[in-house]
Amino acid sequence: MRILHTMLRVGDLQRSIDFYTRILGMNLIRQRDNEQYRYTLAFVGYGSEEDGAVLELTYNWDTTEYDLGTGYGHIAIGSDDIYATCDAIKAAGGTVSREPGPVKGGTTEIAFVKDPDNYSIELIQTKTQ
Template sequence: MRLLHTMLRVGNLERSITFYTELLGMKLLRQSDNTQYKYTLAFIGYGEEDANTVLELTYNWGTESYDLGNAYGHIAIGVDDIYGICAKLEAKGAEVYRKPGPVLGGDTVIAFVRDPDGYAIELIAD
């Protein structure tokens, strides 16, 4: 068994694809429309689905936002240059709401950023 993907509902598919591909360096792996049920799926990630866990972005046509609730935590991405990626994200208008620095009580350097729909992403220095 292996973890295949995590699904996030998004209010603007192109905006989300741009965020994850241009700002976080993922690749758009595949995209499909379901005209009968009025939704579009886009699978993005750092490698092909047969060997990597990916994100499934689901756009339900006509839905521009979601109540994220209080159960969702975050996804985590390992990065080589956490300070550089955070500077790049902020320069492109992304909200880095926890600046890079050591985790409380430890040495691991982390930061937190929000995607365009408000989902939290933890960046962890590799």
Template sequence: MARKRKKPVIELTYNWGVESYDMGNAYGHIALSVDNAAEACERIRQNGGNVTREAGPVKGGSTVIAFVEDPDGYKIELIEAKDAGRGLGN
């Protein structure tokens, strides 16, 4: 069973190879933990949302992630809760 967190967690990432950002895209994306990434994608899709990467393991690892966009086009990463604290290479 996934460990429940009492407070939200935001994962901060560094984008290698990016020399500068324009105002409005000064970050890559936010990441949220979900119990089931595939189910979350389906709910988002049913409510008119845009899924840009279907749920599945990261390249070279087993952590299950998905990407969606908010109505303004900002990227949101969904990480399955059982994997949220392990790091993406695991």
């Protein structure tokens, strides 16, 4: 068994696709509308669904905003250089909510960014600088 995808409900599908593809560098893998039940699914990721987990962005046509609740934590993405990644995210109009640096009480370097629906995304340094 393996993780296939994580689903996020989004308030503006194109804005979210733009964020995950243009700002975080993912690819739009596939997208489909369900006219009968009034929703669209868009799958984004860094590789194919066969090779790794992806994000399923679910847009319910009649909903523009969600309460994130207290159970959601974050999505984690590995980065070879979180400092350069955060600079690029800010230059592209994204929001860095925690600047890069060591995690409290440890040495792993992390940063956090917010997507357009305010979901947290943790960036984790994967290479030693």
